[in-house]
Amino acid sequence: MSSVSSNLAANVAVHLSGVDKSFRNGDQVTSVLKQVQFTANVGEMVLVVGPSGCGKTTLLSVLCGTLKTDGGEVVSLGHELHRLPPAQVTQFRARHVGFIFQQFNLLPTLTVAENVAVPLRIQGLPLREALPRARQLLERVGIPEKANELPSRLSGGQQQRVAIARALVHEPALIVCDEPTSALDSATGHQVMELLHEVTRDRRRTVIVVTHDPRIYRYADRLAEMEDGRILRVETPADSVRIPPTSFSL
């Protein structure tokens, strides 16, 4: 559906170069992303960290195609998002991106299973075909018994599990998470991160997590530090704080 950049290495999932983004508020123009360079490889979990207001969420929005840049190149999974017409960017999101939000953003009037099925429905799958797959995913995130509940009956951690199931159900190659743990208490946050780590690890799936929660840094393959609209450095967390994927079980 879009041209694939041939000059990128095959293992690069997301590549941003020279990306600018500013917001206009009346007369005031705030420059939020300044010539950002960013790369995430296939199969990696990259955490984007930095102080509040430094542009993390904006970066995430740009690389998944919910926000247009002012300039620069955004190549995600081979799709040149900065060149695509809006309708095709929408289609890109539908097919290739799984979303996990800080506030979960489940539809309150749909059951848990129906919520999980939403990405498949968006792709045009009828409910009766989408629901069984949604149930499989609920099994995988450990709450199959909640399938027919409304989201409001679930705890925060359970709701985020539902959101993870929803982000995975259509097998996207890119998963973007904005502060997935900051609405949760510490223990639940860890459980959710462990789950996210586990369910994304067994696929060649790229996960980008925006957070300012240092407690979850250890889940990162790489850590991108942002400040004032720029990526300061990208580092690999010390081996001592990284957790080998084999140590998880569900």
Added chain:
Amino acid sequence: MTDIALKMVFGERAKYAMLVSGICFSTILMTQGLALFFGILGFSYATATNVRAPIWVVDPLVQQVGDNQPLRDTDVNRVRSVEGVAWAAPLYVGGAQARLLGGGATQPVTLVGLDADTLAGAPTKLVAGDVQDLRRPQSVVVAEQFVEMMQRLRGERLRVGDVFEMNDRRAQIVGIAKTAQGQGGASYVFTTWDRAREYAPSQRRMLTHVLAAPEPGRSDREIAQVISERTGLRAITEEEFKRMSSHWMLVNSPIPYVVGLIVGIGFVIGLGVSGQTFYTFILENTRHLGALKAMGTSNLTLIRMVMTQAGVVGVVGFGIGVGVMSAFFSMLPEGRAPLRLLWPIPVIVFGAILFICSVAAVVSSWRVVRIEPAIVFRS
């Protein structure tokens, strides 16, 4: 995605009830306004409903059913002699005063004098007695409303065989008929043409209408035309007579203003309240719609969802409103209230509701299209 759109509406009971009741209320107001409109029009041409004849011949100056301009007695024969006319009969319609025996206040009635030989135009729906008995001396057939009116006055219910007075002459009830209520609330009393002369306040000329019918195979319209040409009188079909009367009421009476106000308020409430409630509903769902959009739902699909939601709210609200109104109308005493739920009313009201919902949906769609998918990342 249609089912998701519907669940978004149905799932929020309170908001759904609000949306539906707005449309429902608007439907009720518009329906009752229009029913009042047709009801009052019906009152205005009640004589043409109560006295049935294919063709009515009246003075050329007559513009509406309630206008009883006298004709010459010879006009009956002039109409009768027009070729293509099967029969023609005289008719008197005019005001009279009725009083129960033993005194008391008089009550205005609309007196109808029918041709004694043929009883052409006589009431057909009798709840008691027999129209043929009108041929007996001093006999009258009264409307049910007359019986009720007199009962309110005196406490006793008049029956067949009972006697009252008009113009100091005895009138004996030989039948009670179901009739449409007339202009000004006066109820109908039927008698023969000759006898009407005695019951009515004295007048020089007693012929107000000539009733006629075409020969088999000729249309009412065609023969009415021929009568008009030959006699110089105004001959029109029953339908035309009623339509002419309705038109006259529309132009000359305050009905359009009264009814227009009610229907207008219903429409404005529908548009203002329901439209706004719906828009608010969409605004409150901005976050959810934004999430759907971020996850890759196209604007077109979202617009379809919004249209579905507006459509469902409109149809359900309209359905309940019309249901409530028809139940209400069916409980009203027949012919008394100036309310008639004719089939064009639901059609017109449905059109108005559809318009309201379309406006709400279009404005809301415009809003939905402008939702930035990136908002879902903001808390």
